[in-house]
Amino acid sequence: MSVELTVVIPTYNEKDNVKALTEKLASTLEGVSWEAIFVDDDSSDGTADIIRDIASKDVRVRCLQRIGRKGLSSACIEGMLSCSSDYMAVMDADMQHDERILPKMLEALKENSELDIVVGSRYVEGGGVGQWSAIRKMISCFATKIGQAVIRADLKDPMSGFFMLRQSFFQEIVRDLNGKGFKILFDLFASSSKKVKFKEMPYDFRQRNAGESKLDLRVSVDYGIMVLDKIIGKFVSIRFLLFFINAFLVLLLHYFMLMFAAIILRQSFVFTQLLVSLIVLMVFFMFNKTRSVKKDGVLKFVWEALSFSSFGCIGVVINVSIAYCLYDFGLTGMLSGLIGGSIGSLWNYIAIKQVFRK
Numbered sequence: 001m002s003v004e005l006t007v008v009i010p011t012y013n014e015k016d017n018v019k020a021l022t023e024k025l026a027s028t029l030e031g032v033s034w035e036a037i038f039v040d041d042d043s044s045d046g047t048a049d050i051i052r053d054i055a056s057k058d059v060r061v062r063c064l065q066r067i068g069r070k071g072l073s074s075a076c077i078e079g080m081l082s083c084s085s086d087y088m089a090v091m092d093a094d095m096q097h098d099e100r101i102l103p104k105m106l107e108a109l110k111e112n113s114e115l116d117i118v119v120g121s122r123y124v125e126g127g128g129v130g131q132w133s134a135i136r137k138m139i140s141c142f143a144t145k146i147g148q149a150v151i152r153a154d155l156k157d158p159m160s161g162f163f164m165l166r167q168s169f170f171q172e173i174v175r176d177l178n179g180k181g182f183k184i185l186f187d188l189f190a191s192s193s194k195k196v197k198f199k200e201m202p203y204d205f206r207q208r209n210a211g212e213s214k215l216d217l218r219v220s221v222d223y224g225i226m227v228l229d230k231i232i233g234k235f236v237s238i239r240f241l242l243f244f245i246n247a248f249l250v251l252l253l254h255y256f257m258l259m260f261a262a263i264i265l266r267q268s269f270v271f272t273q274l275l276v277s278l279i280v281l282m283v284f285f286m287f288n289k290t291r292s293v294k295k296d297g298v299l300k301f302v303w304e305a306l307s308f309s310s311f312g313c314i315g316v317v318i319n320v321s322i323a324y325c326l327y328d329f330g331l332t333g334m335l336s337g338l339i340g341g342s343i344g345s346l347w348n349y350i351a352i353k354q355v356f357r358k
């Protein structure tokens with residue numbers, strides 16, 4: 001019998017949730033021919049081993065383990081690409097999404113062949129966000145408003161991570177997806193060239209079952225970049241624009257700190273340039289780090305900071321040597337410092353990003 005519904009579940013450090021979720025799926029989807037694909041980004045807590053163990057006893061379960069890659073949206077896309085069923089659902093592993101509405105979502109898609117997608121919604125009558133703090137409610141509301149404005153659809157919950165869609169609709173737009181960050185539903189709507197036909201189905205967002213949320217500042221930054229990409233991406237490459245903004249801000253910081261240090265410290269040119277370059281390197285690291293203490297633990301974070309600094313130090317040596325040569329040649333301290341800083345930043349951007357960005 002062929003599989004009718006695939007449930008794609010992105011996981012990162014969810015070892016205590018996968019078994020319970022599989023059991024819930026099995027009971028709620030009784031009578032449906034389903035499969036579950038867990039897409040795990042090489043969790044450090046052994047989530048993939050647990051999924052494989054479940055899969056060895058239940059043929060409906062599969063583990064798609066990705067090594068060296070990260071990201072909720074791209075995990076969902078790869079999960080969906082790996083299945084051939086007519087209908088696909090995406091949901092979190094932590095039981096915040098109410099699996100009991102899956103059969104109703106499936107029914108809605110089967111009944112109405114015009115529908116592309118059914119969205120599990122917290123913001124329609126009957127839905128809710130549970131016990132969120134006022135600040136999280138505010139941030140979500142803000143992100144929702146921006147999302148609605150960009151996709152120009154009356155979708156009440158464009159930030160939802162819980163939905164079911166038709167394989168044919170996914171195939172139509174998969175090549176246009178951005179695939180970055182957390183907001184896959186927004187990506188689907190914003191990438192579709194035709195008007196998406198959708199229906200929202202209410203559910204109450206539950207408390208996380210076990211483990212910790214991976215939501216952090218990076219998620220908001222990625223969302224901002226994706227929104228920008230959808231608005232102006234047709235005219236100018238966002239990566240190109242970000243490169244320039246990044247380089248400009250680094251140089252501005254370098255310039256002001258150099259000025260400040262020259263006035264306050266009154267040390268030799270080489271010492272000042274070295275100190276400023278190291279501080280700028282650390283600021284650059286904080287903005288570009290891929291690991292977070294919350295998500296990956298202290299050890300991985302410190303390891304990335306150390307390897308980043310060692311790479312960055314090569315840039316600093318290049319930068320200070322060039323700056324010193326120019327200074328010795330007769331250029332002013334500020335100009336020599338800035339030229340050295342620019343070359344050092346270029347090294348940081350190209351070399352470090354190649355090594356650390358995944």
Ligand SMILES: Nc1nc2c(ncn2[C@@H]2O[C@H](COP(=O)(O)OP(=O)(O)O)[C@@H](O)[C@H]2O)c(=O)[nH]1
Binds near residue numbers: 014041072094
């Ligand atoms: N594969 C993969 N899954 C992720 C990643 N980040 C988060 N997830 C999963 O995506 C789902 C939602 O993440 P969660 O931290 O609960 O976000 P929140 O509900 O907004 O707090 C969970 O099942 C996570 O395990 C990632 O980088 N890769």
Ligand SMILES: [Mg+2]
Binds near residue numbers: 092094096213
């Ligand atoms: Mg969650």
